[in-house]
Amino acid sequence: MTASALAGPTVRVEALTRRFDHFVAVDSISFEIRAGEIWGFLGPNGSGKSTTIRMLCGVLAPTSGSAEVLGYDVARDPEEVKLRIGYMPQGSSLWDDLSVEEHLRFYCGMFGIYGADQARAVERWMERLDLKERRSQLAGTLPGGYRKRLSLACTLLHEPKMIFLDEPTSGVDPLSRREFWDLIVGLAEEGTTVLVTTHYLDEAEHCNELALIYGGKIIARGTPERLKHxxxxxxxxxxxxxxxxxxxxxxxxxxxxxxxxxxxxxxxxxxxxxxxxxxxxxxxxxxxxxxxxxxxxxxxxxxxxxxxxxxx
Ligand SMILES: Nc1ncnc2c1ncn2[C@@H]1O[C@H](COP(=O)(O)OP(=O)(O)OP(=O)(O)O)[C@@H](O)[C@H]1O
Ligand SMILES: [Mg+2]
Structure with missing residues (x-):
């Protein structure tokens, strides 16, 4: 990693493309995300949002093009990327027969957080996501909104500088959605860079920048205000x-x-x-x-x- 990479944008994407056989799921997209920004990724089902995120998180190899996250190339250094980012996938990342606290301890272990640091991280994120009273509850019995809270807590334990949230609020009731967004905005104010996808366009108003993707191509970009006008x-x-x-x-x-x-x-x-x-x-x-x-x-x-x- 070079010093100039650190000083540059948190995410830099250049002609990023992913094919599945002959189908082009992500078609030569380019964009940058600056530090501390909440960058919203909108688009109908199947437009390529999750595929893009998976490439940026180092879990799916691009077919062509390039992407750098926190100064690391996602194709060359996927493990470095994975260690430094938080990724809340669209599907569940929970085990039904592990409790809330067991999940948090397990994810701490994945990021090498042990001992007093682990205890501090677990308490801190349970507190921030209102999970303390459910610490012994098995994830399989949690209501949908609390499953999402737990997934988000697991994403934040190692205090990543960049987080990718793939539909973090789908299936969450409106009141909890607002609380989720208060937290996301708070994280950004503390300096975390956020890429978030959502199908709720009212949520997009919280973003500094939006990109609309359709058929694997970005068809519009800008601030919510600019897009409206x-x-x-x-x-x-x-x-x-x-x-x-x-x-x-x-x-x-x-x-x-x-x-x-x-x-x-x-x-x-x-x-x-x-x-x-x-x-x-x-x-x-x-x-x-x-x-x-x-x-x-x-x-x-x-x-x-x-x-x-x-x-x-
Ligand atoms: N592993 C795969 N093999 C084949 N096709 C895939 C694979 N993963 C995704 N696709 C296809 O790529 C396209 C983009 O999928 P993607 O999951 O990125 O969309 P999305 O924008 O996240 O949609 P949603 O809003 O439903 O989550 C879809 O047509 C999907 O069927
Ligand atoms: Mg998706």
């Missing part, structure tokens, strides 16, 4: 009507409609250009349904995402 001329219209579902069915296929989706009681339709809003309005009026309101709104990340995935 992408200067591409599109406009999002909010429609409130008792017949939102029927309106959605009717407008989805229109050529000037880039994306549409239901958000609570509102229907959001993103059109290609500002001028298309007039056409949309007349198309909706022709359906003859009662409309409570129809007006432009600032798009949510859901809107941006839906429209980008539709027209990559």
């Amino acid at each position: 992408a200067p591409d001329g599109g406009e999002t219209i909010e429609i409130i009507s008792e017949r939102n579902v029927a309106i959605l069915d009717a407008v989805e296929g229109l050529p000037f409609v880039r994306g549409a989706g239901l958000y609570g009681s509102a229907l959001h339709v993103t059109v290609n250009r500002k001028e298309d809003a007039v056409q949309l309005q007349s198309a909706v009026e022709q359906l003859g349904f009662p409309i409570a309101s129809l007006a432009p709104v600032t798009p949510s990340l859901e809107d941006v995402f839906a429209s980008l995935v539709r027209t990559p």
